[in-house]
Amino acid sequence: MKENELGIEEVRAQIGDLVDDAHYEGTITHITRRGRRLASIVPAGMKAASIPDEAIxxxxxxxxxxxxEGxxxxxxxxxxxxxxxxxxxxMLVRSEPEVLPDLDRLKEVRASIEKQLTxxxxxxxxxxxMRQAATKLAETIRETRVxxxxxxIVTKAVKEEGGTWDAARTVTTLGLAGHAVDDKRARAVLRxxxxxxxxxxxxQTRAIYDTTEK
Known part of the structure; x- marks a missing residue:
């Protein structure tokens, strides 16, 4: 699980993004003043790492x-x-070759459930x-693919176009490719x-990124 430290003034300026990082990615942010930790922004509860209820x-x-028994x-x-x-x-930043075997295992689990049903x-x-589980597994597989x-799509655009990227540009890029997303999903893609x-x-205050390589 990722952890970082930020001064209290930086935290005030980007509290929204830090809360999103905690809830959607399980990131823990330690808040400091003059180098001393005062508090932490942590995921709330055991479902903190952006795991949908249906996946659980x-x-x-x-x-x-x-x-x-027991x-x-x-x-x-x-x-x-x-x-x-x-x-x-x-799993959040794994490459496609790393994720595909996990998707294949999910498909095997779903096939096993379907076999038991038949x-x-x-x-x-x-x-x-079991029917509910099969349906939810199918949705998990679909959402991971999405x-x-x-x-x-955005990685390809960043490599080809370079420059500065924010949520609006990401939404536009995905929209041109036929994928309608909101700002929250766009920021997650950029992260x-x-x-x-x-x-x-x-x-420090907005989700703005520059290309570091082409």
Whole structure:
């Protein structure tokens, strides 16, 4: 999980982005005054690292179709959430070759669920839960593909065009490619690209980046 330190005046100037970083990427920002840590902006709760509820539910249903003796539903969910929370920040800036095997594994899990459904060996309650899990896994796979596509489109544009990038330019670039996104998604795309070293943030108060290489 990423951690950084900022002086209290810098934090005041970019509090919105820092809160987004905590909620969507699991980033912890330590607030300092004269070099001494005073407080920290941290993700709220175990679902902090931008893991959608549907992804947690899908992971839980796939990992725990039946609970071992002595493991409650609450404990099982806590284990799943803790594992996803630990893994998610490391997935945010991974390249396509690194992410594709994970997508393939998700597809295998979904195929396994579908196989169990077609065999008809489940109770009605289990069938309903497994159908929901399959649907949520499909949505997780689709959403991951969309995020990868957005990052690929903007990365290509940054390499070809260079210059300064902000949310508005990113929204326009994705719009021209047929993808309608809001400013929040655009800022997330820029953060992921900056984490690869292609962009460097140049403003303490706004999400503005300059190209560092072409």
């Amino acid at each position: 539910d899908a992971a839980f249903d796939a990992a725990w179709p039946g609970l071992p 493991v409650t539903v609450g404990e099982a969910r806590r284990r799943v959430i803790a594992a996803l929370n630990a893994a998610y920040p490391h 065999e008809g060996a489940l109770s009605p309650e289990q069938t309903d839960r 995020r990868m596509t957005h990052q690929q 992921r690209i900056a984490a690869t070293g292609l962009l460097t943030r140049t403003s």
